[in-house]
Amino acid sequence: MMPTYVYACKDCGHAMEVVQSFSDEALTICPECEGSLRKKFNSVGVVFKGTGFYRNDSRSSGSSSVPAASTSA
Template sequence: MPTYQYACNDCGEQLEVVQKFTDDALTVCPGCQGNLRKVFSAVGIVFKGSGFYKTDNRSSSTAPAASPSASASSKPAEGKSSDSGSSTTPAAAPAPAAAPN
């Protein structure tokens, strides 16, 4: 059952009451017999369990064969190459095979 928060318009008393959804809202303050009003506040949401993140239902077998992190790790790190700047230039494509006569 939910807990509702009420505040008295006359004396300012605040109270929390556990009520059913079908119960009528309280209108009379128990302290001064003044008018009560419901107090609404932001609701905190907590997601518990699995299935709330896009990575929860994926298995490692569905990952693409060549991931960007795998190809980046196979390249030599900057500044550790023995060639001066050749690591940043792309490799030359193989020459096409000569056509037979």
């Protein structure tokens, strides 16, 4: 999957989304007015919400990082 980049023209304000590989050169010329393009950066698409994420969150409920209490008398 290749990332989608958003470009905006500094001269006419034309905005466009372009699917490009990481190795592709950034676009520099506006297709509408041949002005100067700039790449716009958006916020990250992944947001982690909640109380936190821990190393043992994905383990089954039977395992624990805390040793079980001894029951021998």
